[in-house]
Amino acid sequence: MATTNSRTLARLMLLPSVILLLAWMIVPLCMTLYFSFIDYNLLVPGEKEFVGFLNYEFFLTDPAFFESFFNTLYLVTGVLLITICGGIGLAILLDQAIWGRNYVRIMVLAPFFVMPTVSALVWKNMLMNPVNGLFAHFAIWLGFEPIDFFAQIPLLSIIIIVSWQWLPFAALILLTAIQSLDREQLEAADLDGAGPFSKFFYIVLPHLSRAVTAVILIETIFLLSIFAEILVTTSGGPGYSSTNITYLIYTQSLLQFDVGGGSAGGIVAVIIANIVAIFLMRLIGKNLEG
Amino acid sequence: MGSITLKQVTKNFDEVNVIKPLDLEIKDGEFIVFVGPSGCGKSTLLRMIAGLEDTTSGNIEIDGVDATKTPPAKRGLAMVFQSYALYPHMTVRNNIAFPLKRAKVSPAEIESKIANAAKILNLTDYLDRKPGQLSGGQRQRVAIGRAIVRQPSAFLFDEPLSNLDASLRVNMRLEISELHKSLATTMIYVTHDQVEAMTMADRIAVFNAGIIEQVGTPLELYKKPVNKFVAGFIGSPKMNFIDAPQNENANVSCIGIRPEHLTLSTEQGTWTGTVGVIEHLGSESFLHINIEGKGTVTVKADGDCPLKYGDSIFLSAPTDKILKFDKDGLTIR
Numbered sequence: 001m002a003t004t005n006s007r008t009l010a011r012l013m014l015l016p017s018v019i020l021l022l023a024w025m026i027v028p029l030c031m032t033l034y035f036s037f038i039d040y041n042l043l044v045p046g047e048k049e050f051v052g053f054l055n056y057e058f059f060l061t062d063p064a065f066f067e068s069f070f071n072t073l074y075l076v077t078g079v080l081l082i083t084i085c086g087g088i089g090l091a092i093l094l095d096q097a098i099w100g101r102n103y104v105r106i107m108v109l110a111p112f113f114v115m116p117t118v119s120a121l122v123w124k125n126m127l128m129n130p131v132n133g134l135f136a137h138f139a140i141w142l143g144f145e146p147i148d149f150f151a152q153i154p155l156l157s158i159i160i161i162v163s164w165q166w167l168p169f170a171a172l173i174l175l176t177a178i179q180s181l182d183r184e185q186l187e188a189a190d191l192d193g194a195g196p197f198s199k200f201f202y203i204v205l206p207h208l209s210r211a212v213t214a215v216i217l218i219e220t221i222f223l224l225s226i227f228a229e230i231l232v233t234t235s236g237g238p239g240y241s242s243t244n245i246t247y248l249i250y251t252q253s254l255l256q257f258d259v260g261g262g263s264a265g266g267i268v269a270v271i272i273a274n275i276v277a278i279f280l281m282r283l284i285g286k287n288l289e290g
Numbered sequence: 291m292g293s294i295t296l297k298q299v300t301k302n303f304d305e306v307n308v309i310k311p312l313d314l315e316i317k318d319g320e321f322i323v324f325v326g327p328s329g330c331g332k333s334t335l336l337r338m339i340a341g342l343e344d345t346t347s348g349n350i351e352i353d354g355v356d357a358t359k360t361p362p363a364k365r366g367l368a369m370v371f372q373s374y375a376l377y378p379h380m381t382v383r384n385n386i387a388f389p390l391k392r393a394k395v396s397p398a399e400i401e402s403k404i405a406n407a408a409k410i411l412n413l414t415d416y417l418d419r420k421p422g423q424l425s426g427g428q429r430q431r432v433a434i435g436r437a438i439v440r441q442p443s444a445f446l447f448d449e450p451l452s453n454l455d456a457s458l459r460v461n462m463r464l465e466i467s468e469l470h471k472s473l474a475t476t477m478i479y480v481t482h483d484q485v486e487a488m489t490m491a492d493r494i495a496v497f498n499a500g501i502i503e504q505v506g507t508p509l510e511l512y513k514k515p516v517n518k519f520v521a522g523f524i525g526s527p528k529m530n531f532i533d534a535p536q537n538e539n540a541n542v543s544c545i546g547i548r549p550e551h552l553t554l555s556t557e558q559g560t561w562t563g564t565v566g567v568i569e570h571l572g573s574e575s576f577l578h579i580n581i582e583g584k585g586t587v588t589v590k591a592d593g594d595c596p597l598k599y600g601d602s603i604f605l606s607a608p609t610d611k612i613l614k615f616d617k618d619g620l621t622i623r
Contacts, residue, residue, distance in 0.1 A: 182373060182375065184371045184372070184373050184375035185375045185376075185377060187340075187342050187362075187369075187371070187375065188369070188371060188375035188377075188436075189377075189388075190341075190342065190361075190362045190363060191340060191341075191342075191362045191363060191367070191368065191369050191389075192363065192388050192389035192392055192436070192440075193363035193389055193392040193393055194363075194388075194392050195392075198392060202377070202380075202388070203377060206377075206379040206380075207378075207379070209379075
């Protein structure tokens with residue numbers, strides 16, 4: 001299948017889908033770029049004039065921008081830390097020979113199937129509510145004052161909710177990686193006198209490095225754009241304490257009707273996402289080679 | 291020291307019995323080979339000696355001390371696995387150092403032991419490479435290096451050469467034999483290849499369906515197999531089995547003749563046959579000869595054998611080279 005003819009044919013056949021995907025990406029990107037350079041507010045009809053980098057200046061000098069930038073970073077790193085560490089632990093537990101392990105594995109994946117809005121609402125109203133929530137009841141039973149999660153620790157609460165959603169994903173990927181570990185290596189380590197901790201740190205963990213890299217890369221892409229969980233729980237508040245870049249762009253363009261400013265924010269978000277992507281690929285991308 | 295004694299050892303996987311009660315004494319410094327067809331329990335027994343599998347009943351004694359319940363690392367044995375089981379993310383140096391570091395040996399001593407092992411095994415130039423950058427034979431040597439630095443009382447080899455190509459296998463066979471001569475440590479070697487068993491072993495234990503059929507030196511097994519299974523398993527090409535004539539002796543149900551003991555003649559002989567396929571190896575030829583009503587036998591002949599496909603030929607064998615088996619497959623002496 002490697003003749004010149006078949007290769008040319010393959011390229012021709014691929015062309016429509018490549019063009020479609022390219023247009024799908026290029027057209028919105030160009031429109032966003034265009035909007036970001038004009039003064040375009042839905043409340044102010046009339047001539048949309050070119051304003052240069054003014055939209056960007058407003059967006060980047062907004063104090064809310066820095067707060068939401070760091071919130072985004074905390075959110076991504078926090079969720080990554082919890083899901084990777086918890087995922088490795090969960091994967092090791094799920095790898096043990098237990099009765100009904102296939103059913104347990106499917107059950108563990110369940111949080112991933114729940115829509116973000118639904119799971120955030122469940123957490124907000126049934127678990128973290130300071131009056132009716134399960135955690136509040138538990139705190140009162142222990143004699144503590146209940147924590148008002150979304151008022152006192154809004155960002156951490158969102159990190160917890162998002163981690164709960166992404167933990168199964170990480171656990172499942174890591175579980176398949178653990179299962180691909182050559183059992184003879186563990187047996188050799190047994191004979192070499194390695195205890196459970198040595199075996200974990202010298203054999204299991206290095207073996208998992210590729211899977212961990214994949215989980216980090218995939219999760220980061222999705223975690224940079226967390227939105228629904230913030231909208232239904234804290235609406236970015238109190239103040240801007242749980243606003244991330246995505247949510248800030250939403251407030252700019254749809255709550256303040258400033259399409260120009262929102263578009264500038266969108267372009268900034270794209271640039272930040274690319275910086276993060278390059279940074280990650282440089283840092284851990286070599287794990288994926290070979 | 292490295293004597294290992296198995297006393298009435300058995301092994302069950304769930305309800306399935308894979309090793310029936312078995313006794314075996316392995317002397318210090320001996321090279322013993324467990325050989326048998328796949329699924330006969332030889333690897334399982336090796337893993338039980340290593341401590342990687344529980345022993346269902348019976349005792350395993352190492353140097354006279356009961357080690358049945360001792361964890362693998364405390365038994366003082368080293369194992370070379372079929373897949374080599376090298377740690378892929380560590381360099382050769384770290385692979386070899388791994389057991390020493392776990393045993394808290396001082397860095398200087400580790401360094402000298404690695405250098406020594408690398409010299410014995412010709413690995414000095416490869417110490418900073420990772421296993422993925424090595425050839426099959428080099429990986430094999432690293433696995434052996436990791437085993438010898440621990441100075442174990444016995445080495446356990448689990449089909450170590452089965453992943454190598456044929457010419458490399460011959461070389462590694464020699465290297466392992468030489469290693470045994472220079473270290474003079476007990477070695478237990480599992481293989482399904484009877485050539486490896488015959489060439490390397492001091493003693494061979496032939497396994498079949500969870501029991502040891504016979505233990506003995508290679509020539510004992512070749513000359514005096516206790517039953518039809520051992521006779522057929524040892525020797526290459528395989529021994530020919532011919533159903534005995536009913537009237538001759540009621541006890542003998544079958545006779546066995548090795549291909550190298552059959553002689554061909556164009557004039558006379560015990561059996562008459564037609565020449566089938568001839569395999570020319572240069573130094574010798576294997577002839578597959580069809581004897582009317584008896585089936586096909588293999589004959590080992592000279593390299594420049596003039597016979598052709600379809601020729602008629604007479605076969606005979608000296609009576610002292612013919613083995614007789616009764617209806618249970620046991621050898622009649």
